Amino acid sequence: MIRICLFTLATLIASSYAQAQDMSNWSDKTVCRLIASQSDNDAYQEEAERRKLDCSALGTKKPTSSSNTKQQPTTKISTEPGIQIYDVALKPADKERLLSTPLSKTEFDFSAYRIAQHADTITCSFDLRRVVYENKTEGEMENWNIANGVIRIENGKVNLKSGRWNMGGLSSNPSYLRDEINLRLTDKGHLVGKMAYFHLNIDSGEAPMAPLYIELAPHQRSTALDYKNLPTTKAEIWIDVEDWAGGVLLLRYCR
Numbered sequence: 001m002i003r004i005c006l007f008t009l010a011t012l013i014a015s016s017y018a019q020a021q022d023m024s025n026w027s028d029k030t031v032c033r034l035i036a037s038q039s040d041n042d043a044y045q046e047e048a049e050r051r052k053l054d055c056s057a058l059g060t061k062k063p064t065s066s067s068n069t070k071q072q073p074t075t076k077i078s079t080e081p082g083i084q085i086y087d088v089a090l091k092p093a094d095k096e097r098l099l100s101t102p103l104s105k106t107e108f109d110f111s112a113y114r115i116a117q118h119a120d121t122i123t124c125s126f127d128l129r130r131v132v133y134e135n136k137t138e139g140e141m142e143n144w145n146i147a148n149g150v151i152r153i154e155n156g157k158v159n160l161k162s163g164r165w166n167m168g169g170l171s172s173n174p175s176y177l178r179d180e181i182n183l184r185l186t187d188k189g190h191l192v193g194k195m196a197y198f199h200l201n202i203d204s205g206e207a208p209m210a211p212l213y214i215e216l217a218p219h220q221r222s223t224a225l226d227y228k229n230l231p232t233t234k235a236e237i238w239i240d241v242e243d244w245a246g247g248v249l250l251l252r253y254c255r
Helices: 002-020 028-037 042-051 092-100 175-179
Strands: 122-132 140-154 157-165 181-185 191-197 212-216 235-239 245-252
Touching: 028 042, 140 245, 157 175, 175 181, 212 235
Parallel strands: none
Antiparallel strands: 122 140, 122 245, 140 157, 157 181, 181 191, 191 212, 235 245
């Protein structure tokens, strides 16, 4: 009981001492710092009100509970509009792999070929047929078109004028013939490059299959397009696809 009384008496004396202090010579920061550390002290609060201080504007902070506690760095998030660019550290092997990956599935390097030079636009009807090698080494051409239409060749570049795949499934999407062909006509009359190719027929109810992306190159069995004598020319462009089957692109009625 005596200890409690003594503690209460000491507290009252300390409070009275703080209230009796002359704070007129104290700086604003000192007053705010004392308020931050002793927020329940009425004398300091009254002095701040008398001076009309805004201690939050002076940037005072309450001390941490431990002097050894380190302030954690804060992450600054930009609120400025626009695109933020950050450097990415890549291993040399990963960087080489990413740079060597083609941006397009039909990307092709034509530098090994001499592309045909012709002033006039060439238009040909085409039929694409499958060749099966299962029964004959030389292959058997099936008597139906897996794709057909009309192509236009301008300055050696092959574009589709009209046409369609007849293999069902995803092949019904016209973008594969319109956008997924990257072919050129060489000065020898061969077609080279890369294109989307539907090799298997998909019936109604079967799971769709993505196309193959095949390369066309001069083939020993091909009959090249004589683009300098169009009214009489016919071409057969043989295409290697898989071991069991390939294709033949028949070009006719060129003008």
